[in-house]
Amino acid sequence: MNFFNELLNGDFMPHGHCLLWRTDLLLLHVGGDTLTFIAYMLIPIALIRLVRARDDLRFDWMFLLFAGFIFFCGATHILGIINVWHGYYYIHGIIKSMTGIISILTAILLWYLLPQAISLPGKRAMEAKIVALMRAEHELAASNQRLEAEVKKRTAQLEKMATTDELTELLNRREIMRLLELEVARADRQGAALSIMMLDLDHFKAINDSYGHQAGDRALKSAAETFKQQLRKTDFIGRIGGEEFLVLLPDTNISSACVLANRIRQALEQQTTDNSAIPTCTASIGVTQYIASDDLHSLIQRADETLYQAKSNGRNCVYQSPD
Ligand SMILES: Nc1nc2c(ncn2[C@@H]2O[C@H](COP(=O)(O)OP(=O)(O)OP(=O)(O)O)[C@@H](O)[C@H]2O)c(=O)[nH]1
Structure with a gap:
C-alpha cells in the first residue's frame, strides 16, 4: 500500500x-x-x-x-x-x-x-531472379507449344495409320466397313440411294509372278490412284484385300454407279497401257444398290456375287446385280 x-x-x-x-x-x-x-x-x-x-x-x-x-x-x-x-x-x-x-x-x-x-537477396538479385524466372516461363510455354504441336502431329499420324492402307493410302478394310455401316444407316433412315462397287484386279497373281512382287505393288498403288481420281469427294474407296477394293457411292443409283464403274475400268486399262513402267492391269467390277431389306452382310454378299459373275464372264468388265 x-x-x-x-x-x-x-x-x-x-x-x-x-x-x-x-x-x-x-x-x-x-x-x-x-x-x-x-x-x-x-x-x-x-x-x-x-x-x-x-x-x-x-x-x-x-x-x-x-x-x-x-x-x-x-x-x-x-x-x-x-x-x-x-x-x-x-x-x-x-x-x-x-x-x-x-x-x-x-x-x-x-x-x-x-x-x-x-x-536475404537484395533488390537487384531479386530482379535478376524474376527476369530468369520469366525467361524460364517463356521457354516452358514455347516448349509446351512445340510439344502440343508434336502430339497433334503424332495423333493425326496415328489416326491416319489406323484408318489407312499403308501401300495404297486408300482407306483400310476396317475403316471402309465402318463407313459402309454408317452409309447403310443413313440410306435406311433418309431413304437415299446408296450403291457399292466390289472391284478386283484381274490375273494379279500372273503380274506378280511375271514382273515380281515390287512391280505388283507399284501396279496396286497406281491402280488405287486411278480409282481415286475417278471418284467424287463424297465417295469412299478402301482396299479390303490383296487386290480387292470396295467403293461406296452415297446418293447414287445403280445405273449411275455402272457408268462410273465403266469409267474406272477404262481409266485403269488406259493408264496401264500408257505407262510402260506398270504391268498391264485390268479390273472386274460388281455393282449393286442398297435395298431396304438389306443388312451389311447381304449387301456385301450381293456385290461379291456380282463381281464373281464379272470374273466368270471374261474379266475386265462391269456387272450389276439383278433388280
Ligand atoms: N504385289 C502384291 N501382290 C499382292 C498383294 N496382295 C495380294 N497380292 C497378290 O494378288 C494375287 C491375287 O491372286 P488371286 O486371288 O489368285 O487372283 P488373281 O490372280 O487376280 O485372279 P483373278 O482375281 O481371278 O483375276 C496373289 O498372288 C497375291 O499374292 C500386295 O499387297 N502386293
Missing part, C-alpha cells in the same frame, strides 16, 4: 525547478518531448498495420518488437512532460526500465537475425 502511495505520489520536486521555470527552456523540453511522443506513437501503429497487411513478411515478430520498443520510448517522453509539473519519478523510472528491457531484447534478437537478414 505504501509502495503504491509512493508510486503515485507526484509530490517530488517537479522537473520545472531544474529548468528554473524558464519559459524558453520549458518550451524547448516540452515541445521536443511532445513531438517525439507523437512520432513514437505513430511509428508503432504504422508497423502494426504493415504486419497485418503483409502476411508474407519475413520476421514479422521483429517488426512488432520494434513497435513495442518505440511505444515505450514514447511513454518515457510523455512522463518527461508530466514531470515538469508533477514528480512521478517512480512511474517514469519503471517505464524507462521497461523500455530498457524491451530495447535489450530487441537488440539481442536483431543481432541474432543479422546473418539471416544479410543473406
Whole structure:
C-alpha cells in the first residue's frame, strides 16, 4: 500500500525547478518531448498495420518488437512532460526500465537475425531472379507449344495409320466397313440411294509372278490412284484385300454407279497401257444398290456375287446385280 502511495505520489520536486521555470527552456523540453511522443506513437501503429497487411513478411515478430520498443520510448517522453509539473519519478523510472528491457531484447534478437537478414537477396538479385524466372516461363510455354504441336502431329499420324492402307493410302478394310455401316444407316433412315462397287484386279497373281512382287505393288498403288481420281469427294474407296477394293457411292443409283464403274475400268486399262513402267492391269467390277431389306452382310454378299459373275464372264468388265 505504501509502495503504491509512493508510486503515485507526484509530490517530488517537479522537473520545472531544474529548468528554473524558464519559459524558453520549458518550451524547448516540452515541445521536443511532445513531438517525439507523437512520432513514437505513430511509428508503432504504422508497423502494426504493415504486419497485418503483409502476411508474407519475413520476421514479422521483429517488426512488432520494434513497435513495442518505440511505444515505450514514447511513454518515457510523455512522463518527461508530466514531470515538469508533477514528480512521478517512480512511474517514469519503471517505464524507462521497461523500455530498457524491451530495447535489450530487441537488440539481442536483431543481432541474432543479422546473418539471416544479410543473406536475404537484395533488390537487384531479386530482379535478376524474376527476369530468369520469366525467361524460364517463356521457354516452358514455347516448349509446351512445340510439344502440343508434336502430339497433334503424332495423333493425326496415328489416326491416319489406323484408318489407312499403308501401300495404297486408300482407306483400310476396317475403316471402309465402318463407313459402309454408317452409309447403310443413313440410306435406311433418309431413304437415299446408296450403291457399292466390289472391284478386283484381274490375273494379279500372273503380274506378280511375271514382273515380281515390287512391280505388283507399284501396279496396286497406281491402280488405287486411278480409282481415286475417278471418284467424287463424297465417295469412299478402301482396299479390303490383296487386290480387292470396295467403293461406296452415297446418293447414287445403280445405273449411275455402272457408268462410273465403266469409267474406272477404262481409266485403269488406259493408264496401264500408257505407262510402260506398270504391268498391264485390268479390273472386274460388281455393282449393286442398297435395298431396304438389306443388312451389311447381304449387301456385301450381293456385290461379291456380282463381281464373281464379272470374273466368270471374261474379266475386265462391269456387272450389276439383278433388280
Ligand atoms: N504385289 C502384291 N501382290 C499382292 C498383294 N496382295 C495380294 N497380292 C497378290 O494378288 C494375287 C491375287 O491372286 P488371286 O486371288 O489368285 O487372283 P488373281 O490372280 O487376280 O485372279 P483373278 O482375281 O481371278 O483375276 C496373289 O498372288 C497375291 O499374292 C500386295 O499387297 N502386293
